[in-house]
Amino acid sequence: MATIRDVSKLAGVSTTTVSRYLNQNSYVGKKTSEKIQNAIDELNYSPSAVARSLSTSSSNLIGLLFPNLSNPYFPQLIDGIEGELKRRGYTVLLGRLDNKDEFPSYLRTFENNNIAGIISSAGIIPAQKVSVPIVEVDRISQNSKYFVTTNDFLGGSLIGDNVARTVGTTNIAIIKGPNTSRKSIDRFEGLCSVLLKYPALKITEIASNTFDIKLVDSVIKQIFDLDPFPDTIIAQNDLYAIVILQELLKRGIKVPEQTQVIGYDGINFLDLIYPRIATVEQPIYELGSETANLMVQIIENSNLKETQIQLDVKFSAGATLRPTRKEIYH
Amino acid sequence: MATIRDVSKLAGVSTTTVSRYLNQNSYVGKKTSEKIQNAIDELNYSPSAVARSLSTSSSNLIGLLFPNLSNPYFPQLIDGIEGELKRRGYTVLLGRLDNKDEFPSYLRTFENNNIAGIISSAGIIPAQKVSVPIVEVDRISQNSKYFVTTNDFLGGSLIGDNVARTVGTTNIAIIKGPNTSRKSIDRFEGLCSVLLKYPALKITEIASNTFDIKLVDSVIKQIFDLDPFPDTIIAQNDLYAIVILQELLKRGIKVPEQTQVIGYDGINFLDLIYPRIATVEQPIYELGSETANLMVQIIENSNLKETQIQLDVKFSAGATLRPTRKEIYH
DNA sequence: GAACGATATGTAATCGGTTAAAAAGGCTAT
DNA sequence: ATAGCCTTTTTAACCGATTACATATCGTTC
Numbered sequence: 168m169a170t171i172r173d174v175s176k177l178a179g180v181s182t183t184t185v186s187r188y189l190n191q192n193s194y195v196g197k198k199t200s201e202k203i204q205n206a207i208d209e210l211n212y213s214p215s216a217v218a219r220s221l222s223t224s225s226s227n228l229i230g231l232l233f234p235n236l237s238n239p240y241f242p243q244l245i246d247g248i249e250g251e252l253k254r255r256g257y258t259v260l261l262g263r264l265d266n267k268d269e270f271p272s273y274l275r276t277f278e279n280n281n282i283a284g285i286i287s288s289a290g291i292i293p294a295q296k297v298s299v300p301i302v303e304v305d306r307i308s309q310n311s312k313y314f315v316t317t318n319d320f321l322g323g324s325l326i327g328d329n330v331a332r333t334v335g336t337t338n339i340a341i342i343k344g345p346n347t348s349r350k351s352i353d354r355f356e357g358l359c360s361v362l363l364k365y366p367a368l369k370i371t372e373i374a375s376n377t378f379d380i381k382l383v384d385s386v387i388k389q390i391f392d393l394d395p396f397p398d399t400i401i402a403q404n405d406l407y408a409i410v411i412l413q414e415l416l417k418r419g420i421k422v423p424e425q426t427q428v429i430g431y432d433g434i435n436f437l438d439l440i441y442p443r444i445a446t447v448e449q450p451i452y453e454l455g456s457e458t459a460n461l462m463v464q465i466i467e468n469s470n471l472k473e474t475q476i477q478l479d480v481k482f483s484a485g486a487t488l489r490p491t492r493k494e495i496y497h
Numbered sequence: 498m499a500t501i502r503d504v505s506k507l508a509g510v511s512t513t514t515v516s517r518y519l520n521q522n523s524y525v526g527k528k529t530s531e532k533i534q535n536a537i538d539e540l541n542y543s544p545s546a547v548a549r550s551l552s553t554s555s556s557n558l559i560g561l562l563f564p565n566l567s568n569p570y571f572p573q574l575i576d577g578i579e580g581e582l583k584r585r586g587y588t589v590l591l592g593r594l595d596n597k598d599e600f601p602s603y604l605r606t607f608e609n610n611n612i613a614g615i616i617s618s619a620g621i622i623p624a625q626k627v628s629v630p631i632v633e634v635d636r637i638s639q640n641s642k643y644f645v646t647t648n649d650f651l652g653g654s655l656i657g658d659n660v661a662r663t664v665g666t667t668n669i670a671i672i673k674g675p676n677t678s679r680k681s682i683d684r685f686e687g688l689c690s691v692l693l694k695y696p697a698l699k700i701t702e703i704a705s706n707t708f709d710i711k712l713v714d715s716v717i718k719q720i721f722d723l724d725p726f727p728d729t730i731i732a733q734n735d736l737y738a739i740v741i742l743q744e745l746l747k748r749g750i751k752v753p754e755q756t757q758v759i760g761y762d763g764i765n766f767l768d769l770i771y772p773r774i775a776t777v778e779q780p781i782y783e784l785g786s787e788t789a790n791l792m793v794q795i796i797e798n799s800n801l802k803e804t805q806i807q808l809d810v811k812f813s814a815g816a817t818l819r820p821t822r823k824e825i826y827h
Numbered sequence: 828g829a830a831c832g833a834t835a836t837g838t839a840a841t842c843g844g845t846t847a848a849a850a851a852g853g854c855t856a857t
Numbered sequence: 858a859t860a861g862c863c864t865t866t867t868t869a870a871c872c873g874a875t876t877a878c879a880t881a882t883c884g885t886t887c
Contacts, residue, residue: 180866180867181866181867181868182867183866183867183868184865184866184867187865187866193865194863194864194865194866195865195866196864196865196866199865199866218872220872221871221872221873221874222871222872223872224872
C-alpha cells in the first residue's frame with residue numbers, strides 16, 4: 168500500500184502539503200493540487216485510517232451495542248443505522264451483548280480503537296464514565312442525554328382506541344413489558360388512558376419481565392390458563408403476537424371472532440404471516456437512520472437542533488381485529 | 498487514557514520492557530513483571546489497539562460482509578460468527594452490501610483499518626487482489642480458497658427421501674434457486690438423485706433467480722397458477738415455505754392433506770409458526786462459529802487442518818408433511 | 828579466569844499520518 | 858522602499874505502540 172510519503176515524493180512536495188490537500192484545511196496551490204491528485208491516482212493511494220486515528224485520537228468508527236438479533240426488529244434497526252452511517256463515511260464496530268456484564272469489555276475494546284461514539288440499543292449502560300458520546304435508540308436508559316425513540320404513549324393509546332371500539336370486546340388481556348422500561352410504562356399508560364374511559368371492560372395484566380422472546384412459553388401458558396378466556400389479547404410486540412396467533416389457531420380458537428390479537432412494532436415479518444396481524448407500526452428503519460444522523464451531528468459538532476428525538480407511530484389495521492361497532496360514547 | 502510511557506515511568510523501566518511484558522515474547526524479570534503489573538493496575542492501562550495496529554500492520558479487526566438481514570438466517574449466522582470471534586479476542590467491522598458495487602468501497606475501508614481478514618457471506622467477491630485472507634460462508638464464490646458450507650447434496654436428497662415416500666405424492670413443484678449458485682445446484686441434484694428413482698412423479702421446476710425474499714410475489718404467483726395444482730411444494734428456503742404455507746391457508750387449501758410443504762434452513766423462526774414446517778436443518782450457529790474459527794486459525798497461522806469445511810444437515814420432520822406410505826421400492 | 832549462552836533491560840528508529848511554527852514569495856498600501 | 862498581509866510550502870515534533878540492535882549481568886563449563 169502506498170503511503171503519504173510515496174505520494175509526496177512523486178508529487179515533489181512535502182507530506183504536510185499532501186495532508187493539507189487531502190483534508191482541504193489549508194492553502195494548497197492549484198498546480199500543486201493537480202500534481203498531488205495525479206500522484207494519488209497513479210499510486211492508487213488511500214490514507215491509512217489507523218495512522219490518522221493515532222495522530223488525531225479520533226476515527227470514523229462507531230461502536231454499535233445491541234442485545235441480540237433474535238427479534239427481527241433489531242436487524243431492521245441495524246439496517247437503518249449502518250445504512251446511514253455508511254453514507255456519512257462511518258464504519259460500524261459490532262458489539263453483541265449476551266448479557267450486561269460484557270459491557271466493560273466492549274467499552275474497552277471500543278476505546279482502544281479510538282471510536283468516535285457509541286450507539287446502543289442494549290438498554291442500561293452503566294453510569295461509569297465513557298469518554299465518547301452515546302446515542303441510545305429504542306431501549307433508553309435513565310439519564311440518557313442523547314436518544315431516539317418513538318412515542319410509546321401514542322402507540323398505547325392508538326391500540327386502546329382501536330380495540331375498545333371493536334364489537335364484542337369485554338375482556339382484554341394485556342401483556343405488559345418490564346416495569347423497568349420507560350417504553351413499557353408509557354405504552355401501558357397510553358393504553359390505560361383510553362381503556363379507563365370504558366369502565367365496563369375487564370382488563371387482565373400479564374407481566375412479562377423481559378423482552379426476551381425465549382421466555383415466551385411461560386407468558387403463553389399464563390394467557391391460555393385464563394378463565395374466562397379473553398376476547399382480546401394485546402401483545403407486547405409482534406413476535407409475541409405471532410406466537411399467540413399460532414397458538415390460537417392450533418387450539419381452534421377463531422381469530423378474530425372469538426379472540427382478537429394485536430401486536431406492536433411493525434416488523435417486516437408480519438408480511439409473511441396470515442392472517443395479517445394488526446399492530447402499531449414503528450418507523451424502524453428511520454429510527455435507525457435518525458439515530459445515526461444524530462450521532463454524526465454530535466461528532467461533527469454541528470449546531471445540534473435536538474438531542475432527544477421522538478418519532479411518531481401509526482396504527483396498522485389487520486385481519487386479527489374485529490370490526491368496529493357503532494360508536495356510542497361519541 | 499494512560500499510555501505505555503506512563504506505565505513505564507511509574508514502574509521505573511523502559512517502554513520496551515513493558516511492551517515485552519504485555520506481549521510475553523521476551524525475557525522479563527520476575528520483580529520487574531510485578532512492578533509493571535502494579536503500574537498497569539494503578540493506571541487502569543490498556544494498550545491502544547490503534548498504535549499497535551500502526552506499528553505491526555495488523556489488528557484484531559475482522560471485516561464482515563453480508564447481503565442484508567431480511568432473512569433471519571443471517572442474524573443467526575452473525576450471532577455465531579461474532580460470538581466466536583469475541584471469544585477469541587477479535588472485533589467485527591460491519592459491511593452490509595446492498596449491492597455488489599459496494600464491495601470496493603468496503604474493501605478500501607477495511608484495508609485502511611488494517612483488518613486481519615474478511616468473512617463474507619455476500620456471494621461473489623470480485624477476483625481483484627485482496628491483501629488479507631477471505632473466508633466465505635454459506636454463499637461461496639468460485640475458486641474460493643477458504644470456506645465453510647453445508648452438505649447441500651445431502652440436504653436435497655434428504656428432502657427427496659422424505660417427500661417421495663409420503664402418501665398421495667404424484668405432483669411436485671420445486672422452487673429452484675439461482676443456477677449461478679453452487680448451493681442451489683447441489684441441492685437440486687441431491688433432490689433429483691432421489692426423485693428420479695420414482696419415474697411416476699411429475700416434477701415442475703419453478704425458477705427463482707435470486708435469494709431475495711422481496712421477489713417472492715412472482716414466485717408465489719407462478720405456483721398458484723399451476724394446473725393441476727401440486728400436492729407437494731419444495732421451497733427454496735424456510736422463508737419461502739412460510740409465505741407459501743400462509744398463502745395455502747388463506748386459500749383454504751388443506752396442509753398437508755391437499756398439498757404438503759417443505760422448507761430449508763431451519764431458521765429459529767419456524768418455532769413460531771403453526772403448523773410446524775418440515776425442513777432441512779442447517780447448524781446455522783455452528784456454521785458461523787466454525788467460520789470464525791477457521792478465520793482465526795488462518796490469521797494465527799496454526800497448522801491448518803482443513804481449509805474447506807462442510808457441515809452436515811439433518812432432516813426435521815414437521816406437520817406440513819403427509820405420513821409415509823408403505824415403502825414399495827425397497 | 829576466559830569464553831559462552833541464557834537472562835534481562837535499554838536506546839532509538841519506525842509505522843503513516845497530522846500540525847504548530849517558521850519561512851519565503853507576492854501583492855497592496857503608504 | 859518598507860511594512861504588512863495573504864498565500865504557499867517546509868521542517869520537525871508528535872500520536873502510542875513494536876522491535877532490531879546494543880549492552881549488561883549472571884552462571885556454567887573447560
